[in-house]
Amino acid sequence: MPPEGSSSLDRRSLLVGGLIVGTVAALPGTAFAAGPGPGRALRTDPFTLGVASGDPHHDGFVLWTRLAVEPLAGDGLGGMPDRPYPVRWEVATDPGFRTVVRRGTASARPAAAHSVHVELSGLKPGREYWYRFKVERYVSPVGRTRTAPDPATYGPALAMAFVSCSDYEHGYFTSYRRLAEERPDLILHLGDYQYEYRRNTYTIPGGNVRNHVGPETETLPEYRQRYAQYKTDPDLQAAHAAAPWLAVWDDHEVDNNWADGFYENPQIPQPHFRERLAAAFQAYYENMPLRRTAVPHGAEMRLYRRVRWGRMVDFHMLDTRQYRNVQACGDGYRDCPEATAPWRTITGDAQERWLLKGFRASRARWNVLGQQVFFAQRDRNAGPLKVTSMDAWDGYVASRDRITKGWVTAGVRNAVVLTGDVHAHWASDLKLNYDDPASATVGSELVATSITSGGNGYDSDPADNPFLAINPHLRFFNNQRGYVLTKIDKSEMKADFKVVPQVTVPGAAVHTKATFVIEDRVPGLNQTYLRPVGRSNARLRGDHEAGSTVRRECDRPDPASRHGAAGTFPRS
The missing domain is CATH 2.60.40.380 (Purple acid phosphatase-like, N-terminal)
Structure with missing residues (x-):
């Protein structure tokens, strides 16, 4: 060259x-x-x-x-x-x-x-x-x-942000604008870039603030029109123009909770679903900055890939929709013995082999999985039954175990899973055995809330979340909208959980709700900052910049909110 x-x-x-x-x-x-x-x-x-x-x-x-x-x-x-x-x-x-x-x-x-x-x-x-x-x-x-750094060098610290779940009808894309203003080096979009529903099918309390044009997307013209509507948004345009993106899909780029070649509800025949997949895949490629390796061939599209950021980070971008087994026990939250079946996979065999091979070959300081659905165990039942989401990795326990053990066996230096989908900020320690609180911590998961999906949400005390009480490896929760901004260098990965107070009106300011640090060769999360509930949007300069731990002074969430009462679980 x-x-x-x-x-x-x-x-x-x-x-x-x-x-x-x-x-x-x-x-x-x-x-x-x-x-x-x-x-x-x-x-x-x-x-x-x-x-x-x-x-x-x-x-x-x-x-x-x-x-x-x-x-x-x-x-x-x-x-x-x-x-x-x-x-x-x-x-x-x-x-x-x-x-x-x-x-x-x-x-x-x-x-x-x-x-x-x-x-x-x-x-x-x-x-x-x-x-x-x-x-x-x-x-x-x-x-x-x-461009990424030379493969033989670490380069300077990487400012990387990740986002997911932007429903045009549920609010204004203010968080995209605020993210653009951060001027990151790299942005990961982890799915639900657009939503397939016709107008007012998926609504928030008080009604949607904007409307989709056209019917539910099923044909190529309809998907193209829907992407065009989203891309006319100036805040989304600003985020695209601010930095290069690594994008992968989740479900709503096609249809809610689709799996492999199956419609949302496998019990309801949809004989033309593969044609719908082909249309959705074609429109996704046309509207994303993807390499020619991702050009779709009908209802098949190779989206999983590896991107190396010098010696600092290996990004393993996964596709957990196209190759998964159908969700067990009818989907939803279930006590489902089938979820632990050894043959069940969320990645498919070929993608799993590719990922494990990548772990073995990696010499990067950080190995980051960019993927769609909750990775850590998230049990919602305090009793002896285990009630978990069949749409997440909890519905594919053996698949999660193989991949977790894969990075441990390969000696991956620092494993971090990045996740979208669930419309709330979360942070968790990753375990070899989630049923044993004393089990070794072998990695960390950071989950980005939605850009708009679910509406405004609420500023919440993590202590009020029932999941955190049941699952001690879950470390943080907040149900406002926003994104996660990280800084990655050789010694640590720092994650700022950014939130805006509302999305139903445009132009909100952004602030940092919490900060976690993952130290090199020290698996697990260290919380250095938590903004108390109900405080103003003014920057808490002394506490945040010093990286000190802040005591929580939390109000109760608003029980009138659709997602506000402890024990309720939002649609994703």
């Missing part, structure tokens, strides 16, 4: 699964080259869905955009004429594009809803870049991205 800026680099465009991976050319310059596309000119700005980048490697990343002059058009094609459009793109080392290091052209094609994926390599490791697109006379917003 010629060095960055070499004019000898001229790679051809690749046609992959009907989608274009754009031309890569090293053509230094300061402005887009002139030249309109063929045919009738576009009548308005087509960059209504923003820009994004993703899947960073040490020498490159993926750039994404999608053209739409009428984003909510019912055919899912964004009002675009039925012809390809040449889309020019640039990558620069500065936000003003004074030093352009890559420039090329990609084709936005009707078959891919005029989306563009540009897969770049040959860039310098461990540095920031800025990018933009142009079609005809229209120039896109500028996005910020970065």
Whole structure:
């Protein structure tokens, strides 16, 4: 590969699964080259869905955009004429594009809803870049991205955030905006990027504050339209433009609680469900900054992958939907002996082998699993029966045991599981035997609350949560909306649980509810900060910055809230 800026680099465009991976050319310059596309000119700005980048490697990343002059058009094609459009793109080392290091052209094609994926390599490791697109006379917003550090180095501390569960109808995406303002190096989205329901099917107390357009998503035009509606949100656009993303799906990108090739309720025939899967997978690829390895083939899509951030972190991004056995005992919370059957798997055999092999090969300081559903045991019954969620890893106990023992046997230095799905912040120690409180702690789990799903939630005392009393390895709970911001270096991983007080009105301020630290080679969580319930949003500068432990001075949760009473369990 010629060095960055070499004019000898001229790679051809690749046609992959009907989608274009754009031309890569090293053509230094300061402005887009002139030249309109063929045919009738576009009548308005087509960059209504923003820009994004993703899947960073040490020498490159993926750039994404999608053209739409009428984003909510019912055919899912964004009002675009039925012809390809040449889309020019640039990558620069500065936000003003004074030093352009890559420039090329990609084709936005009707078959891919005029989306563009540009897969770049040959860039310098461990540095920031800025990018933009142009079609005809229209120039896109500028996005910020970065490459991972050189594989032989640790690089500086990594600022990584993770999020999940953004239901457009349940609130404003303020947390995406606040996350963008943090300027992280990397963002992980752990699923439920969009929701499939028709208007007012899934409601919050007091009624939804925004409305979905269109029916429940089942066809490719409907999924495309729904993604377009979400992507018109300026706060979501800001989060995409702020940093590269690593994205994986959960259930609502297709259908609530789907499993493998099965509909939410396997007892109700849905003969065209595989066609629905194929439509959902195609739309997901079209709307995410994913590499060509993720191009779907009908109702199959390889989404699990490994991304290395120098020697600091190996990210193992999992898919716990596509290959799982159907949820046991009819789904939901159950006392279910079948959940412990040794043949049950949430990852499928091939993905499990891939993950265990990755543990054995890893030399990273931190091994991070980015995945969808609650990993630690979460028993809701204080008596002798074990009542757990069949949709989470509790419904696949043997699968969880094999993977946990896999990282222990491989000698993984620091294992951390990141989770979404459950619409609340959680933190837990991971055990080899959850039924024995004295069992060794072998890792940590950090769970991000939702961006909006479930509405405002409530500011809560962890001591009021029944799960924490029953499960001593569960260390923290809060039911407000927000995200988790981490800082990872060679000595520790620090996690700030960020929350906003409300999402039913836009523009709320964000604050840190709690902070946990995981020390190198010391499995388990150390809580260094907890913001008392009911305090103002002003920063508690002295306590937080000193990293001191703060005594809880907690109010009771609001029993009138849909999720407010202790002992109730929100839909996810």
